[in-house]
Amino acid sequence: GNSVTQMEGPVTLSEEAFLTINCTYTATGYPSLFWYVQYPGEGLQLLLKATKADDKGSNKGFEATYRKETTSFHLEKGSVQVSDSAVYFCALRAGSYQLTFGKGTKLSVIP
């Protein structure tokens, strides 16, 4: 079956630090990959996505590259801000109505 593994954290960074949240997956077929963000008390928002190998999704300074050879979709940002504090979910969709989510990574950015 399909599965997503991401670092569980929590991750605490100082403002302007570099962020990496690792995500690896197993899937049948050719999945589309997603990163969602959940700010405190809110629903999930789509942050970025990639639908085929070597695609790079980007949004709000965040980037992730679909690496088929390593089955990974790591999330990166060059300089985090306090407003980036949230929980980040990696997810995949492969030949199914369902998205498969990782367990989420809580990021706290301190001034």
Add this chain to the structure above:
Amino acid sequence: SQTIHQWPATLVQPVGSPLSLECTVEGTSNPNLYWYRQAAGRGLQLLFYSVGIGQISSEVPQNLSASRPQDRQFILSSKKLLLSDSGFYLCAWSAGTASSNYGYTFGSGTRLTVV
């Protein structure tokens, strides 16, 4: 543009009382609809999904049920709430077929506390 509405935002209910959470989608037709629960912590648990009116797939046997009386309406219900039903409930929709590349769009969630 498409929008998803979920209500109420917060709810405090006594043990043994009934529950009804509603979710509606605007600006699209024949969406796939989903109910998730997020318990204390961060993980997301898929409860139900529907690919059409009257079609409900249950992922986890439990005290809850779902119905889809109209194309863009999805309801989560319980006849008698348990303490363990407390959590953050999220509705979501997606377009397309099982083989599509679409992600989900989530509602803003309902915080349910059973006391």
